[in-house]
Amino acid sequence: xxxxxxxxxxxxxxxxxxxxxxxxxxxxxxxxxxxxxxxxxxxxxxxxxxxxxxxxxxxxxxxxxxxxxxxxxxxxxxxxxxxxxxxxxxxxxxxxxxxxxxxxxxxxxxxxxxxxxxxxxxxxxxxxxxxxxxxxxxxxxxxxxxxxxxxxxx
Numbered sequence: 001x002x003x004x005x006x007x008x009x010x011x012x013x014x015x016x017x018x019x020x021x022x023x024x025x026x027x028x029x030x031x032x033x034x035x036x037x038x039x040x041x042x043x044x045x046x047x048x049x050x051x052x053x054x055x056x057x058x059x060x061x062x063x064x065x066x067x068x069x070x071x072x073x074x075x076x077x078x079x080x081x082x083x084x085x086x087x088x089x090x091x092x093x094x095x096x097x098x099x100x101x102x103x104x105x106x107x108x109x110x111x112x113x114x115x116x117x118x119x120x121x122x123x124x125x126x127x128x129x130x131x132x133x134x135x136x137x138x139x140x141x142x143x144x145x146x147x148x149x150x151x152x153x154x
Contacts, residue, residue: 043067
C-alpha cells in the first residue's frame with residue numbers, strides 16, 4: 001500500500017540522512033530514522049548494534065523507543081517514520097505493533113527489506129494494523145551513503 005509523497009518527506013528524510021552519517025562515523029551501518037507527529041520530531045535514532053552490543057539497536061527501534069518514552073505510550077498512532085533504508089522484519093514488526101500510521105524510506109533493501117523488496121509485512125491484510133508506506137524518497141543519496149560505507153570496509 002504505497003502512499004503519495006508529502007511535501008515534508010524530503011525535509012525529514014534529509015534529517016534522517018544526517019543521523020545515518022552519525023552511524024557511519026561511529027563505524028555502524030549508516031541508517032538513520034526519525035519519527036514525526038504533527039510536524040514535530042518525537043523520536044530519532046541511528047544504527048547502534050555494534051557499539052551497544054544489542055542486535056535490536058536498529059535506527060527504527062531506537063526512534064520508536066524514544067518516541068514511546070516521549071509519548072508515555074507504546075502505541076504511536078498518527079505518526080510517520082522516516083528511515084534511510086527499507087526496514088527489516090524485526091523493525092517492520094515493531095512498526096506495526098507501535099501502530100505507526102505511515103512509513104517513508106529511502107533505499108530499498110533487496111537482501112532484508114520487509115516492506116516490499118523481500119517480504120511484504122507492513123501491509124498484510126491479515127494483521128490488525130496496516131501501515132501506509134512510500135519508498136524511494138531521496139533514494140540515490142540514501143543508497144550512495146550505504147554503498148560508500150561498504151566500499152570503504154572492503
